[in-house]
Amino acid sequence: MKRVVIALIMLLAIAGISLYSLKKVESVYHDLNNHIDLVILAMDENNQQSLDEAVERLCLFWKEEESKLIHILRHAQIDEITKSISRLTALAHHREDAHLLAELDSIRWQIEHIWDSEPPTWQNLF
Amino acid sequence: MATVVLRTLILYICIIFAMRIMGKRQLGELQPGELVVTLLISNIATLSIEDTNIPLLGSILPIFTLVSCEVLVSLLTLKSMTARKIISGNPCIIIRDGVIDQKEMKNLRWSINDLSEQLRQLGIFDIQEVDYAIIETSGVLSAYQKFDYRTASAKTMDIPANGEPDAPPVTVISDGQLIMEGLRFCNLTREWLDSILLEKGLKISDVFLMSCDRRAQYYLAVKEGRSTP
Numbered sequence: 399m400k401r402v403v404i405a406l407i408m409l410l411a412i413a414g415i416s417l418y419s420l421k422k423v424e425s426v427y428h429d430l431n432n433h434i435d436l437v438i439l440a441m442d443e444n445n446q447q448s449l450d451e452a453v454e455r456l457c458l459f460w461k462e463e464e465s466k467l468i469h470i471l472r473h474a475q476i477d478e479i480t481k482s483i484s485r486l487t488a489l490a491h492h493r494e495d496a497h498l499l500a501e502l503d504s505i506r507w508q509i510e511h512i513w514d515s516e517p518p519t520w521q522n523l524f
Numbered sequence: 525m526a527t528v529v530l531r532t533l534i535l536y537i538c539i540i541f542a543m544r545i546m547g548k549r550q551l552g553e554l555q556p557g558e559l560v561v562t563l564l565i566s567n568i569a570t571l572s573i574e575d576t577n578i579p580l581l582g583s584i585l586p587i588f589t590l591v592s593c594e595v596l597v598s599l600l601t602l603k604s605m606t607a608r609k610i611i612s613g614n615p616c617i618i619i620r621d622g623v624i625d626q627k628e629m630k631n632l633r634w635s636i637n638d639l640s641e642q643l644r645q646l647g648i649f650d651i652q653e654v655d656y657a658i659i660e661t662s663g664v665l666s667a668y669q670k671f672d673y674r675t676a677s678a679k680t681m682d683i684p685a686n687g688e689p690d691a692p693p694v695t696v697i698s699d700g701q702l703i704m705e706g707l708r709f710c711n712l713t714r715e716w717l718d719s720i721l722l723e724k725g726l727k728i729s730d731v732f733l734m735s736c737d738r739r740a741q742y743y744l745a746v747k748e749g750r751s752t753p
Contacts, residue, residue, distance in 0.1 A: 401545055401546075401547060401595050402595055402596065402599050404545055404595075405545065405591070405592035405593075405595035405596055406592070406596075408545075408588050408591070408592045409589070409592045409593075409596075412585050412588060412589055412592070415581070415585060416585070468579060469579050469580075469581055470579060470581060470582075471579065472577055472578060472579070472582075473576070473577040473578075473579070474577050
């Protein structure tokens with residue numbers, strides 16, 4: 399009976415960790431999109447200082463979240479986003495707007511893909 | 525490289541823990557479901573040892589999910605006969621009243637060579653000796669010999685028990701280490717053991733193996749290089 403209790407506790411813990419990871423990816427997905435929107439807004443306003451600040455905030459946000467996400471996601475998926483984010487500061491500083499928008503779009507697509515593939519939907523299960 | 529080594533160690537500990545939770549049943553004869561779980565666990569563990577891109581949780585969680593399900597399914601099979609039939613299957617009789625059930629053998633895809641080999645492993649070299657042969661759910665063959673070939677027992681030979689305590693011998697000293705559980709099992713005391721060792725001029729650390737039964741009959745093997753005076 400002791401083993402059954404341990405098994406039940408483990409299943410509960412596993413369910414808890416799974417839910418936490420799902421919530422984590424969801425919150426990163428929404429927050430990252432918000433940061434991207436702020437960068438685009440600063441770019442539209444043509445304000446260099448606020449653009450630099452928005453990109454810096456985005457970079458800091460990702461750096462913080464990346465260390466948590468690597469425990470629950472395949473590293474390759476996260477590395478792609480990190481690669482794109484590492485280019486943003488230089489692109490914003492030199493006002494390479496087209497490239498900057500392309501990188502932001504790429505990040506948006508990648509995080510969306512991660513979020514789409516995480517929930518246990520029929521499509522993801524099969 | 526250090527990461528791979530540490531990840532391997534962590535998974536090793538997790539797998540040992542998982543096997544302990546699955547219990548001794550898992551380590552003996554595997555039922556079909558248990559075999560699947562064991563194979564899956566080894567494969568899942570290999571994935572994240574080989575590929576550091578996969579988070580460790582990606583291996584640990586599936587391993588513990590499988591183990592938990594296995595424990596719960598074992599409980600279910602213990603409580604429900606129907607569940608036991610569905611999950612583990614039924615034992616199959618392939619020799620009945622000394623006659624081989626060829627249809628059953630075909631169903632099980634067992635050749636006559638398989639049957640002979642399994643019987644030989646049970647110490648039966650002539651198929652005529654077998655009255656009943658059953659393939660257990662674990663795939664192991666059990667055989668019941670005809671009366672003429674069965675090993676004689678005290679009961680069949682009408683030999684009465686001598687009334688002395690009857691229990692198998694257990695290890696009391698193993699490689700110089702005293703095993704108190706063994707002494708307790710034999711209902712013997714440390715004083716008794718000390719008197720035996722004193723009589724032989726030995727210390728516990730000199731003994732390689734000492735086994736004993738409830739009649740205080742013992743076997744003693746001294747470590748190499750140390751002899752009794």
